Amino acid sequence: MNNPDWLIKKIIKMGGTISFYDYMNFALNDPSNGYYGSGKAELGAQGDFVTSPSLSDDFAFFVGKQIEEWLIQLKSNHLCDQKLFVIDFGAGDGSFISGLIKYLFESSNNSLEGVSFVIIEPNKGMIEKQKIKLQEFLGLGIDILWKGLEEIEGNNINGIFIANEVLDALPVERLTFSKGKLCRQAVSIDKKSSRLFFDELPITSELEKSIKLAEIKLGITIPPGDALEGWTTEWHIDNSKWLKGIYEKINNGILLIIDYAKEARNYYGLRNSNGTIISYKNQKTSNNILESPGDSDLTSHICIETLINDAEILGFKNLGTTKQGEALLALGLAERLYEIQKDFKTDLSKALARREALLRLVDPICLGNFKWFVFHKLKEKKSNITSTCLS
Numbered sequence: 001m002n003n004p005d006w007l008i009k010k011i012i013k014m015g016g017t018i019s020f021y022d023y024m025n026f027a028l029n030d031p032s033n034g035y036y037g038s039g040k041a042e043l044g045a046q047g048d049f050v051t052s053p054s055l056s057d058d059f060a061f062f063v064g065k066q067i068e069e070w071l072i073q074l075k076s077n078h079l080c081d082q083k084l085f086v087i088d089f090g091a092g093d094g095s096f097i098s099g100l101i102k103y104l105f106e107s108s109n110n111s112l113e114g115v116s117f118v119i120i121e122p123n124k125g126m127i128e129k130q131k132i133k134l135q136e137f138l139g140l141g142i143d144i145l146w147k148g149l150e151e152i153e154g155n156n157i158n159g160i161f162i163a164n165e166v167l168d169a170l171p172v173e174r175l176t177f178s179k180g181k182l183c184r185q186a187v188s189i190d191k192k193s194s195r196l197f198f199d200e201l202p203i204t205s206e207l208e209k210s211i212k213l214a215e216i217k218l219g220i221t222i223p224p225g226d227a228l229e230g231w232t233t234e235w236h237i238d239n240s241k242w243l244k245g246i247y248e249k250i251n252n253g254i255l256l257i258i259d260y261a262k263e264a265r266n267y268y269g270l271r272n273s274n275g276t277i278i279s280y281k282n283q284k285t286s287n288n289i290l291e292s293p294g295d296s297d298l299t300s301h302i303c304i305e306t307l308i309n310d311a312e313i314l315g316f317k318n319l320g321t322t323k324q325g326e327a328l329l330a331l332g333l334a335e336r337l338y339e340i341q342k343d344f345k346t347d348l349s350k351a352l353a354r355r356e357a358l359l360r361l362v363d364p365i366c367l368g369n370f371k372w373f374v375f376h377k378l379k380e381k382k383s384n385i386t387s388t389c390l391s
């Protein structure tokens with residue numbers, strides 16, 4: 001169904017036409033009907049789509065190894081003698097934090113000591129799922145808080161910030177080349193059928209400014225020369241605001257962003273004429289992104305150079321970018337695969353399922369192709385941070 005009542009009412013109230021950005025925001029984040037807002041989102045192999053932590057605890061264990069290495073460096077470099085934070089943006093069903101805490105519990109490095117966990121999750125429906133998943137750790141007195149970034153006191157947070165598959169869920173603007181000019185894609189209601197259809201609005205000055213800046217800095221043109229009528233792309237207008245919010249809060253910290261990403265020349269190239277956005281439901285993808293708003297996920301790739309540019313303009317240092325497959329191999333995935341062989345004799349089906357989940361994490365046509373971006377902000381500019389995931 002492309003015209004649920006709740007959304008039609010909202011659009012009519014707003015004059016019959018809304019920007020694509022507003023459409024995506026309602027479809028995902030409306031507190032009563034949005035996919036994440038209402039908590040309808042089902043992650044994992046039995047849900048609508050898998051994320052790396054929802055497959056098994058292995059992903060959180062590997063990332064945990066990296067986080068622990070960074071926490072130790074932050075402590076031992078005397079970069080911070082106060083409390084350290086691990087801040088997870090958009091925690092989904094809580095699988096990542098759950099796996100991470102298990103890893104730190106089992107580690108011999110006492111890494112849990114003096115660490116507080118914060119989940120930054122705007123959607124109440126998802127917070128409920130996370131609280132259920134993390135109940136056992138809350139019961140053990142592990143310091144896990146749900147807060148907005150702005151609610152954390154002071155601008156001097158020390159620690160690790162992680163965003164796995166979060167930027168791809170932020171609402172995007174869509175830009176369409178129409179009648180010789182770039183327009184802002186919109187969504188309107190057909191008066192006769194009450195069905196949603198794509199429409200156009202004039203480009204805003206905020207969008208124009210943001211596109212111009214990227215064009216100058218990255219040497220790209222949007223739309224590309226020779227673009228055909230209807231060429232469409234996504235513009236991640238919220239990324240720089242999101243990064244700024246984090247940058248201003250950090251004293252000494254490392255930010256790990258993991259997501260689907262494409263290079264600018266492909267993202268904004270002639271051949272990518274309908275952008276990257278797709279919807280997910282029951283493990284199936286669809287290009288029909290106006291179908292079942294609120295009942296399916298909407299996700300769009302991020303642009304590698306635009307993200308790095310947005311971060312560097314603020315002052316973040318990019319320590320490197322790598323593919324998930326390579327990062328996880330550097331963090332010990334091959335050794336873990338080997339260890340599983342021992343379990344083949346005791347519980348074959350469990351061992352095979354575990355091996356399959358591990359292989360999915362590095363599958364080059366799926367999760368293995370995700371990009372890992374490591375940024376840091378350190379008060380003492382000469383301090384050095386090493387990252388096994390980038391080696």
Ligand SMILES: C[S@@+](CC[C@H](N)C(=O)[O-])C[C@H]1O[C@@H](n2cnc3c(N)ncnc32)[C@H](O)[C@@H]1O
Pocket residue numbers: 036037043051052053054089090091092093095096120121122123126163164165166169170
């Ligand atoms: C695709 S899920 C990723 C879940 C999790 N990180 C994982 O890897 O399993 C996207 C998550 O981001 C959350 N989210 C949406 N907008 C957000 C925002 N502005 N800040 C933080 N989280 C957000 C959603 O509610 C959801 O929990």
